[in-house]
Each structure stands twice: as structure tokens, then as C-alpha cells.
Amino acid sequence: MRERPGHPTLFDHWDRIAARVAATRQAIEHEKKHGQGNRKHKGKRAAWSIDRQRLAEVQKVIHHRHGGACDTDDGPTYLRAAMPHLLRLYGGGDEGHDKICGWAAVWLPTMAQGDVSAAVEKAFRDDPPPLKADTLAGLLNMHRDERTALSLRTIGAVDQTSRERADERRRKDAAYRTEKRRQEGATPREQSAEQREPWKALGMSRRTYYRKLAAGTLPEAEKPVGTDPSAIVRSTYNSRQSSATASGLSVPGPAIKASPRQAVGADGPSPGARTRAVPAGHAVPLPLPQEGFQEHPDFFGSDDAWISLGSALDYAGGLMPPEVARAVRAAQRARSMTQEAVARHIGISRPQLANALRGRFGLSRSAASNLCAWLAAA
Structure with a gap:
């Protein structure tokens, strides 16, 4: 057999294979010596390959x-x-x-x-x-x-x-784990998901489900176990009377702990209170003097800053006149309300109200009507 320089011969292949087998056997002997790879020693399995x-x-x-x-x-x-x-x-x-x-x-x-x-x-x-x-x-x-x-x-x-074999292994593994959880007494995941989100099984949204549950319009078979629809009542907090209302019963103390921030509502500053937008003509702020009020009374009691509500109540929309803007700001301070709260009563956003007070943009007829109703609310 002619040999070429640098070309591996048949003996080189045998040497590499023999060296690989020798290394494998040495590793097996090492495992056996330390208690691994020997079935008779401490119950260990034979070396796998x-x-x-x-x-x-x-x-x-x-x-x-x-x-x-x-x-x-x-x-x-x-x-x-x-x-x-x-x-x-x-x-x-x-x-x-x-x-x-x-x-x-x-x-x-x-x-x-x-x-x-x-x-x-x-x-x-x-x-x-x-x-x-x-x-x-x-x-x-x-x-x-x-x-x-x-x-x-x-x-x-x-x-x-x-790929199909891998999918089959995953399905078998999932079935094994499901059976193991069932034997351990755990709730099946499908049943647990239905208990956590029962509205999906009924084909409705979460909000619709709880609205119908609170109203008692859900069928008896679809109501969750241990839930009383009459008990789902929003708890309220009154700053003048420290009592919480839940399920028609009055109990002492607030139902929800008041947050440390100070939010200003329609009834003045109160902890945790939030203002809510009201329809047109249904504003409920504190009443103002019928004859008017002073915008910025000075130290000597000058009447130069006296504002009358009559001129402000004629506003019907468009760019806001300066006297109407002054009346709105003065009424806001007199009622201790934030600009955000005033905008919610009118039915617009706070940036819209701010731009209207500065004369950048006008208000629509409905927003102007709400504004006049808010100024004239008794």
C-alpha cells in the first residue's frame, strides 16, 4: 500500500478508534470505582451511552x-x-x-x-x-x-x-402531569380557569357579567357558588358622616381606607373623594350668592372687582368672553374646586376648559349650557 506524506493510513484510523475506546473504558472504570455505573453498587444504573x-x-x-x-x-x-x-x-x-x-x-x-x-x-x-x-x-x-x-x-x-413525535411526547407528558395533580387532589386547570373567568363560558364580557350578577339577572345555574348578588354594592364614604354602606347596612367607619392625597370634590376637600361628570343641567356644586360675588376683594373693600352672574349666564357658546372666564375662575375658588373637577361637571376635559378660559378655543352649545348651569346651580 503506497503511503503519501501527511495522508492518514489504515493504522491511523485504528489508533484513533483504539484511543477513543480506551478513554471510554477508563471513564467507565472511574465511575464504577466511585459508585457510579455499577448496578450492584448502591443500586446505581449502568453507565448509559x-x-x-x-x-x-x-x-x-x-x-x-x-x-x-x-x-x-x-x-x-x-x-x-x-x-x-x-x-x-x-x-x-x-x-x-x-x-x-x-x-x-x-x-x-x-x-x-x-x-x-x-x-x-x-x-x-x-x-x-x-x-x-x-x-x-x-x-x-x-x-x-x-x-x-x-x-x-x-x-x-x-x-x-x-416534530410529530415531539408533539406526542409533550401531550403524553402533559397528560401524566394532569393525572398526577388529580391524584394529589388539585383542582383541574380547566375547572380552575372556568371558576376564575366564568364570563367567558357565557359568551359575555367581564363587565356585563358582574353588572348582571349585581342586578340579579343571571340564571340560578350560572351564578357562582357562594356569591350573593345583593352583597355586591359599591361602598361609599361621606366626609360629613363617617359611615360605610354595604348591602344596605350602615356600619361605623369608612369601608375603604382613605388615601393620604387630598382630592377636592363637589362638597369641598375630602380624603380620597373623586368628582364625577354629571349630565347637562344636573350640576350640584355649592350655591353662590344670587346677587354676585367679588373676584379679588382688596384690603379696603373696593367694589371694582364685583362680578354679576347675570352677564355670565348669557353665554351660549363660542369664544368665552373675559367676564365669563373671570366668573368661572371666581366660582371655582369660591367652591374650593379644582379645574379638573369643574371640567368634569361641564362634561369636557381639563385642557379644553383651560384653553377656553384663555380664549384660545371656544365651547360648544352643550358645553356652554353645562357651564351656565354649573354657575347658576343653587
């Missing part, structure tokens, strides 16, 4: 299909499937050659020894890599039913892709 499992599964397929050793002409197919793993387990050289031929004599007795030796020599030269799961399934013509019956893990199926 993909080569051992693949070879064991090929042998399982041979035994299942032939009732023992292969008695047909399928021996070269099984030898091709097992050869890469036999090389990894037994290595090269004469020792590896004899062990591989011995394995073939046990599981492939109908195959001639010359054919086995030729296949081993060719594998020593080529050093073939292990076959993929789907490639090996096509070689062995493995189907899903047979794969499931034999509990194979490293051999695929010709009628099932790797």
Missing part, C-alpha cells in the same frame, strides 16, 4: 421480528445499522474485529463470515458516523405502531416525523 442504547434497540427489533436471531437475508441491513455503534464500543484492531464478528455470529447467523469481515474492514477504513433516527427508521422500515410496542427511543418512524 447512545451506543449501548442504539445497539440494544437494534437487537430488540431483531428479536421481535424473527423471534430471536435473524434467520433471513436481512442480516446486512441490521449490520449496517449497528456497525457505527459496534466500532465505538469495541474499537478497532484485531480485538475489535473479533468482537464485532462474534456479535454478528450471535444475532446474524445466516450471514457469511466473509461478508461480515469485509463489512468490518470497510467500516475500519470509512469510520461511518451513527445514523439519524429517521434515516435508521427508513433503513429498518420502522412504523409507528411497532416503534410504540417496542418502546424505542433512538429509532424514528417512517410514518411519523420528528
